Amino acid sequence: MPMYVVGHKIPDSDSICGAIALAYLKNQIDEPAIATRLGALSPETRFILERFSIEAPVLKESYAGENVFIVDHSELTQAPDDINEATIVGIVDHHKLGDLTTATPLECWIRPVGCSNTVIKMMYDFHGISIPSNIAGIMLCAILSDTVIFKSPTCTTADIRCVEDLAKIAKIEDVNQLGMEMFNIKSAVMGTPVRELVMRDYKNFKMNEHLIGIGQLEVVDLSVFNDIKEELEADIALLKKEGEHHSVILLLTDIMKEGSELLIVSDDISLIEKAYGQKCENGRMWLDGVLSRKKQIIPQLQSVFS
Numbered sequence: 001m002p003m004y005v006v007g008h009k010i011p012d013s014d015s016i017c018g019a020i021a022l023a024y025l026k027n028q029i030d031e032p033a034i035a036t037r038l039g040a041l042s043p044e045t046r047f048i049l050e051r052f053s054i055e056a057p058v059l060k061e062s063y064a065g066e067n068v069f070i071v072d073h074s075e076l077t078q079a080p081d082d083i084n085e086a087t088i089v090g091i092v093d094h095h096k097l098g099d100l101t102t103a104t105p106l107e108c109w110i111r112p113v114g115c116s117n118t119v120i121k122m123m124y125d126f127h128g129i130s131i132p133s134n135i136a137g138i139m140l141c142a143i144l145s146d147t148v149i150f151k152s153p154t155c156t157t158a159d160i161r162c163v164e165d166l167a168k169i170a171k172i173e174d175v176n177q178l179g180m181e182m183f184n185i186k187s188a189v190m191g192t193p194v195r196e197l198v199m200r201d202y203k204n205f206k207m208n209e210h211l212i213g214i215g216q217l218e219v220v221d222l223s224v225f226n227d228i229k230e231e232l233e234a235d236i237a238l239l240k241k242e243g244e245h246h247s248v249i250l251l252l253t254d255i256m257k258e259g260s261e262l263l264i265v266s267d268d269i270s271l272i273e274k275a276y277g278q279k280c281e282n283g284r285m286w287l288d289g290v291l292s293r294k295k296q297i298i299p300q301l302q303s304v305f306s
Protein backbone atom coordinates (compact mmCIF):
# COMPACT_ATOMS: atom_id res chain seq x y z
CA MET A 1 0.00 0.00 0.00
CA PRO A 2 1.61 3.33 -1.02
CA MET A 3 1.77 6.18 1.43
CA TYR A 4 0.33 9.56 0.58
CA VAL A 5 2.62 12.54 1.15
CA VAL A 6 0.57 15.65 1.85
CA GLY A 7 1.10 19.17 3.18
CA HIS A 8 -1.34 21.46 4.95
CA LYS A 9 -4.74 22.78 3.94
CA ILE A 10 -4.56 25.85 1.71
CA PRO A 11 -1.21 24.57 0.50
CA ASP A 12 1.73 26.92 0.03
CA SER A 13 4.81 26.26 -2.09
CA ASP A 14 6.56 24.46 0.80
CA SER A 15 3.62 22.05 1.19
CA ILE A 16 3.38 21.31 -2.54
CA CYS A 17 7.10 21.18 -3.42
CA GLY A 18 7.81 19.30 -0.18
CA ALA A 19 5.22 16.63 -0.97
CA ILE A 20 6.71 16.15 -4.46
CA ALA A 21 10.31 16.08 -3.22
CA LEU A 22 9.59 13.72 -0.33
CA ALA A 23 7.47 11.33 -2.43
CA TYR A 24 10.32 11.13 -4.97
CA LEU A 25 12.82 10.34 -2.20
CA LYS A 26 10.57 7.69 -0.67
CA ASN A 27 10.15 5.97 -4.03
CA GLN A 28 13.94 5.88 -4.43
CA ILE A 29 14.29 3.96 -1.15
CA ASP A 30 11.58 1.44 -2.04
CA GLU A 31 8.84 3.00 0.02
CA PRO A 32 6.11 3.63 -2.57
CA ALA A 33 4.69 7.12 -2.17
CA ILE A 34 2.27 9.42 -3.94
CA ALA A 35 2.36 13.20 -3.55
CA THR A 36 -1.07 14.74 -2.95
CA ARG A 37 -2.50 18.13 -1.98
CA LEU A 38 -5.44 19.42 0.03
CA GLY A 39 -6.32 22.44 -2.08
CA ALA A 40 -5.72 24.66 -5.10
CA LEU A 41 -2.26 25.86 -6.13
CA SER A 42 -1.35 29.50 -5.46
CA PRO A 43 -0.10 31.62 -8.37
CA GLU A 44 3.40 31.42 -6.85
CA THR A 45 3.33 27.61 -6.71
CA ARG A 46 1.97 27.40 -10.27
CA PHE A 47 4.89 29.57 -11.42
CA ILE A 48 7.39 27.30 -9.65
CA LEU A 49 6.00 24.07 -11.10
CA GLU A 50 5.83 25.54 -14.60
CA ARG A 51 9.37 26.92 -14.34
CA PHE A 52 10.73 23.44 -13.59
CA SER A 53 8.21 21.45 -15.67
CA ILE A 54 6.82 19.43 -12.80
CA GLU A 55 3.23 18.20 -12.53
CA ALA A 56 1.13 19.25 -9.56
CA PRO A 57 0.34 16.60 -6.93
CA VAL A 58 -3.16 15.12 -7.23
CA LEU A 59 -5.95 16.71 -5.22
CA LYS A 60 -7.03 14.28 -2.53
CA GLU A 61 -9.04 15.31 0.50
CA SER A 62 -9.99 12.01 2.15
CA TYR A 63 -7.41 9.68 3.73
CA ALA A 64 -9.44 7.24 5.87
CA GLY A 65 -7.69 3.85 5.97
CA GLU A 66 -4.56 5.18 4.23
CA ASN A 67 -0.94 5.70 5.28
CA VAL A 68 -0.07 9.39 5.36
CA PHE A 69 3.23 11.27 5.64
CA ILE A 70 2.49 14.83 6.80
CA VAL A 71 4.51 17.75 5.44
CA ASP A 72 4.93 21.31 6.79
CA HIS A 73 2.74 21.20 9.95
CA SER A 74 1.59 19.00 12.82
CA GLU A 75 -1.79 20.61 13.51
CA LEU A 76 -5.22 18.98 13.45
CA THR A 77 -6.77 22.18 12.06
CA GLN A 78 -4.44 22.01 9.03
CA ALA A 79 -4.66 18.27 8.41
CA PRO A 80 -7.19 16.31 6.29
CA ASP A 81 -10.61 16.26 7.99
CA ASP A 82 -10.51 12.45 8.40
CA ILE A 83 -6.87 12.25 9.55
CA ASN A 84 -8.01 10.40 12.70
CA GLU A 85 -9.07 7.48 10.50
CA ALA A 86 -5.68 7.37 8.76
CA THR A 87 -2.27 6.14 9.92
CA ILE A 88 0.31 8.91 10.19
CA VAL A 89 3.59 7.22 9.20
CA GLY A 90 5.71 10.35 9.37
CA ILE A 91 5.93 14.10 9.83
CA VAL A 92 8.46 16.49 8.30
CA ASP A 93 8.10 20.03 9.57
CA HIS A 94 9.63 23.29 10.80
CA HIS A 95 6.80 24.74 12.94
CA LYS A 96 5.98 24.50 16.60
CA LEU A 97 4.78 21.05 17.57
CA GLY A 98 1.03 20.90 17.10
CA ASP A 99 -1.70 18.58 18.33
CA LEU A 100 -1.53 15.67 15.86
CA THR A 101 -1.03 12.41 17.72
CA THR A 102 -0.55 8.84 16.53
CA ALA A 103 -1.46 5.34 17.69
CA THR A 104 1.68 3.80 16.14
CA PRO A 105 5.37 4.76 15.98
CA LEU A 106 6.25 7.26 13.28
CA GLU A 107 9.18 8.77 11.44
CA CYS A 108 9.60 12.33 12.67
CA TRP A 109 11.81 14.98 11.08
CA ILE A 110 11.20 18.32 12.77
CA ARG A 111 13.88 21.02 12.81
CA PRO A 112 13.82 24.73 13.74
CA VAL A 113 14.81 25.87 10.23
CA GLY A 114 13.17 28.17 7.70
CA CYS A 115 11.47 25.62 5.49
CA SER A 116 10.33 21.98 5.39
CA ASN A 117 12.26 21.54 2.15
CA THR A 118 15.49 22.23 4.04
CA VAL A 119 14.62 19.29 6.28
CA ILE A 120 13.75 17.16 3.24
CA LYS A 121 17.18 17.95 1.78
CA MET A 122 18.66 16.61 5.05
CA MET A 123 16.61 13.43 4.46
CA TYR A 124 18.09 13.07 0.95
CA ASP A 125 21.58 13.49 2.40
CA PHE A 126 20.83 10.99 5.18
CA HIS A 127 19.76 8.35 2.65
CA GLY A 128 22.50 9.24 0.15
CA ILE A 129 20.01 9.82 -2.66
CA SER A 130 20.84 12.42 -5.33
CA ILE A 131 18.25 15.06 -6.14
CA PRO A 132 17.14 15.46 -9.79
CA SER A 133 17.75 18.98 -11.04
CA ASN A 134 14.08 19.91 -11.51
CA ILE A 135 13.22 18.72 -7.99
CA ALA A 136 16.20 20.68 -6.65
CA GLY A 137 14.73 23.73 -8.41
CA ILE A 138 11.33 23.50 -6.75
CA MET A 139 12.86 22.77 -3.34
CA LEU A 140 15.05 25.85 -3.70
CA CYS A 141 12.03 28.00 -4.62
CA ALA A 142 10.09 26.72 -1.60
CA ILE A 143 12.97 27.75 0.67
CA LEU A 144 13.21 31.20 -0.95
CA SER A 145 9.45 31.59 -0.44
CA ASP A 146 9.32 30.46 3.20
CA THR A 147 12.42 32.45 4.21
CA VAL A 148 11.36 35.55 2.20
CA ILE A 149 14.63 35.31 0.25
CA PHE A 150 16.61 34.79 3.50
CA LYS A 151 15.17 37.91 5.18
CA SER A 152 12.83 36.17 7.59
CA PRO A 153 14.02 35.72 11.18
CA THR A 154 13.15 32.03 10.68
CA CYS A 155 15.98 31.69 8.14
CA THR A 156 19.02 29.75 9.38
CA THR A 157 22.48 29.00 7.96
CA ALA A 158 21.14 25.51 7.20
CA ASP A 159 18.60 27.08 4.82
CA ILE A 160 21.24 29.22 3.12
CA ARG A 161 23.66 26.30 2.68
CA CYS A 162 20.81 24.17 1.40
CA VAL A 163 19.90 26.77 -1.25
CA GLU A 164 23.57 26.95 -2.29
CA ASP A 165 23.66 23.17 -2.79
CA LEU A 166 20.32 23.08 -4.61
CA ALA A 167 21.28 26.02 -6.87
CA LYS A 168 24.31 24.05 -8.07
CA ILE A 169 22.19 20.97 -8.79
CA ALA A 170 19.46 23.00 -10.53
CA LYS A 171 22.05 25.23 -12.29
CA ILE A 172 20.51 28.47 -11.03
CA GLU A 173 22.99 31.33 -11.12
CA ASP A 174 21.05 34.13 -9.46
CA VAL A 175 18.80 32.86 -6.69
CA ASN A 176 17.92 36.40 -5.56
CA GLN A 177 16.59 37.23 -8.98
CA LEU A 178 14.50 34.05 -9.04
CA GLY A 179 13.21 34.93 -5.56
CA MET A 180 12.19 38.43 -6.65
CA GLU A 181 10.44 36.98 -9.70
CA MET A 182 8.38 34.82 -7.33
CA PHE A 183 7.53 37.66 -4.98
CA ASN A 184 6.52 39.88 -7.89
CA ILE A 185 4.02 37.20 -8.91
CA LYS A 186 2.79 37.08 -5.31
CA SER A 187 2.35 40.87 -5.35
CA ALA A 188 -0.05 40.87 -8.32
CA VAL A 189 -3.22 41.08 -6.24
CA MET A 190 -5.35 43.42 -8.36
CA GLY A 191 -8.36 41.75 -9.94
CA THR A 192 -8.30 38.82 -7.52
CA PRO A 193 -11.50 38.31 -5.49
CA VAL A 194 -11.03 39.62 -1.95
CA ARG A 195 -11.95 36.32 -0.27
CA GLU A 196 -9.37 34.54 -2.40
CA LEU A 197 -6.71 36.99 -1.16
CA VAL A 198 -7.75 36.59 2.48
CA MET A 199 -7.57 32.78 2.13
CA ARG A 200 -4.40 32.63 0.01
CA ASP A 201 -2.10 31.87 2.94
CA TYR A 202 -4.56 31.44 5.79
CA LYS A 203 -4.31 29.21 8.86
CA ASN A 204 -6.58 28.47 11.79
CA PHE A 205 -5.13 27.95 15.26
CA LYS A 206 -6.68 26.77 18.52
CA MET A 207 -5.47 28.92 21.39
CA ASN A 208 -6.87 27.95 24.77
CA GLU A 209 -10.16 26.79 23.16
CA HIS A 210 -10.41 29.95 21.07
CA LEU A 211 -10.31 29.74 17.29
CA ILE A 212 -7.90 32.27 15.78
CA GLY A 213 -7.54 32.74 12.03
CA ILE A 214 -4.36 34.32 10.68
CA GLY A 215 -3.77 35.07 7.02
CA GLN A 216 -0.72 36.62 5.40
CA LEU A 217 -0.06 38.34 2.09
CA GLU A 218 3.58 39.02 1.31
CA VAL A 219 4.20 41.68 -1.31
CA VAL A 220 7.03 43.88 -2.54
CA ASP A 221 5.03 47.09 -1.96
CA LEU A 222 2.03 47.57 0.35
CA SER A 223 0.58 50.22 -1.96
CA VAL A 224 -0.99 47.35 -3.96
CA PHE A 225 -3.53 47.18 -1.12
CA ASN A 226 -4.45 50.90 -1.08
CA ASP A 227 -7.65 50.47 -3.05
CA ILE A 228 -8.80 47.22 -1.48
CA LYS A 229 -7.86 47.51 2.20
CA GLU A 230 -11.40 48.34 3.31
CA GLU A 231 -12.77 45.40 1.34
CA LEU A 232 -10.20 43.13 2.97
CA GLU A 233 -11.29 44.41 6.39
CA ALA A 234 -14.95 43.84 5.62
CA ASP A 235 -14.16 40.33 4.46
CA ILE A 236 -12.19 39.27 7.55
CA ALA A 237 -15.09 40.58 9.66
CA LEU A 238 -17.41 38.34 7.65
CA LEU A 239 -15.02 35.39 7.94
CA LYS A 240 -14.91 35.86 11.73
CA LYS A 241 -18.71 35.61 11.89
CA GLU A 242 -18.92 32.59 9.60
CA GLY A 243 -16.28 30.60 11.47
CA GLU A 244 -17.10 31.70 15.02
CA HIS A 245 -13.57 32.93 15.49
CA HIS A 246 -12.35 34.85 18.52
CA SER A 247 -10.10 36.83 16.17
CA VAL A 248 -9.17 37.00 12.54
CA ILE A 249 -5.95 38.78 11.62
CA LEU A 250 -4.63 39.49 8.14
CA LEU A 251 -0.95 40.35 7.86
CA LEU A 252 -0.03 42.58 4.97
CA THR A 253 3.70 42.07 4.80
CA ASP A 254 6.04 44.43 2.96
CA ILE A 255 9.11 42.33 2.19
CA MET A 256 11.16 45.35 1.07
CA LYS A 257 10.37 47.66 4.02
CA GLU A 258 10.46 44.58 6.24
CA GLY A 259 7.37 45.00 8.34
CA SER A 260 3.70 44.06 8.45
CA GLU A 261 0.44 45.93 8.76
CA LEU A 262 -2.09 43.88 10.70
CA LEU A 263 -5.79 44.13 9.87
CA ILE A 264 -7.61 42.89 12.96
CA VAL A 265 -11.13 41.86 13.95
CA SER A 266 -11.38 40.50 17.47
CA ASP A 267 -13.70 39.85 20.40
CA ASP A 268 -11.00 41.37 22.58
CA ILE A 269 -8.73 43.80 20.79
CA SER A 270 -6.86 44.57 24.06
CA LEU A 271 -5.44 41.03 24.02
CA ILE A 272 -3.96 41.62 20.58
CA GLU A 273 -2.56 44.99 21.70
CA LYS A 274 -1.01 43.27 24.70
CA ALA A 275 0.52 40.55 22.53
CA TYR A 276 2.38 43.03 20.32
CA GLY A 277 2.80 45.94 22.77
CA GLN A 278 1.22 48.28 20.28
CA LYS A 279 -2.04 50.29 20.03
CA CYS A 280 -4.55 49.24 17.42
CA GLU A 281 -6.07 52.11 15.46
CA ASN A 282 -9.31 51.44 13.59
CA GLY A 283 -8.47 47.75 13.47
CA ARG A 284 -5.01 48.37 12.04
CA MET A 285 -1.55 48.03 13.54
CA TRP A 286 1.90 48.42 11.96
CA LEU A 287 4.60 46.10 13.27
CA ASP A 288 8.08 47.11 12.21
CA GLY A 289 10.44 44.25 11.41
CA VAL A 290 7.69 41.63 11.50
CA LEU A 291 7.87 39.19 8.57
CA SER A 292 7.19 35.81 10.14
CA ARG A 293 3.81 34.55 11.30
CA LYS A 294 5.30 31.49 12.97
CA LYS A 295 8.00 33.33 14.89
CA GLN A 296 6.77 36.90 15.40
CA ILE A 297 2.98 36.59 15.48
CA ILE A 298 1.81 33.23 16.81
CA PRO A 299 3.99 32.77 19.94
CA GLN A 300 3.18 36.30 21.18
CA LEU A 301 -0.53 35.69 20.68
CA GLN A 302 -0.40 32.26 22.25
CA SER A 303 1.20 33.66 25.38
CA VAL A 304 -1.61 36.16 26.00
CA PHE A 305 -4.19 33.41 25.52
CA SER A 306 -2.66 31.01 28.02
Ligand code: MG
Binds near residue numbers: 008
Ligand atom coordinates in the same frame (compact mmCIF):
# COMPACT_ATOMS: atom_id res chain seq x y z
MG1 MG B 1 3.48 26.17 4.96
Ligand code: MG
Binds near residue numbers: 114
Ligand atom coordinates in the same frame (compact mmCIF):
# COMPACT_ATOMS: atom_id res chain seq x y z
MG1 MG C 1 6.92 25.83 5.51
Ligand code: MG
Binds near residue numbers: 012145146201
Ligand atom coordinates in the same frame (compact mmCIF):
# COMPACT_ATOMS: atom_id res chain seq x y z
MG1 MG D 1 4.93 31.45 4.69
